[in-house]
Amino acid sequence: MDSLERFEEIMRTYRAPAMALALNVLGNREDAEDACQEAFAVAYRRLDPASPPPALKAWLFTVLYRKCLDAVRRRRRSDRLVRKVKQEAPDPETPGRREPRSLSDKLVLSEGVLGILGEKERLILSLWAKEEYTLNEIAGILACAPSTVRVHLFQARRKIKAWMEKDHVPLPTR
């Protein structure tokens, strides 16, 4: 099996978590796809598929986060608005709308919630809540001190909770 085939196996294993993380950080599909494509291209150049690093997923997330930041800078430079997914999206302003049933629902609702957080806070929240990484592991991905991660995580959790209490929005049910 050559190195490209080995790498394609790695891609198959990690493409869903990578895309989910990119969507949670960037909030729109187009930027998330760009970031994922760049991240895997870079990963192929730097990785030896025959002997991958021990914490391969964390290493991939590090690369992906850098590409997400690049995507954010590109977006800010071109002043693009966040685009909705191409599926039919529900009206986000409908007061009775509480339960996201599809990805598009979640993206639309997430715009309001996650829109109050910065990219770093969104990444930390994703890694802490979804991937269940410890603060030290998250600090390794972000190349910062665990104390910094704790502070950002605290602020993210407080902001969302305060937003929910202010708007009296109950949690979406699965």
Added chain:
Amino acid sequence: MFRCRLAEFLVKVLPLSWARDLVLRRHMERCPRCTERLLSRAEARDWLIQDDEVEDDPRFWPAVRDRIRRDVAAAGLGMPALRPVWQRAAAVAGFLILAGAGFWLYKELGHGSVSTTSQALLRFRVNSLTVGGEPAAAVVIQPPEPDLVIVWVDHRPSSQ
């Protein structure tokens, strides 16, 4: 209640992250009242997109594979490039080799490139020369031997 407000105030105003971290660990994450005001892991998970919710575009991942194959073909390599640590090591080694070669060349050739006359002038200057009280002309000759300088004096007595 006072402690909660004090802790909240300190987290906002303390400039150093380690100090804020200390307040968070000592109070905010232990006090039941304060932790109630924080989003829990389970609550956060409900807002975040999960792996099984990612709807794959059937064209996207094949496009990523094609992009990688194109990069490989363009680079002409079937293997991934050197890891960054080895790239840096190669760059440092290359720089040291070039610097060493440049220094050696300068030592070997730096003074030899000067013409014989110029070199003699650099090493010797005969401001005035007299023989028997009469002025004489001097020619400085620098043979290849580095430590030898010949000064040829041309004197014609005025009586001749």
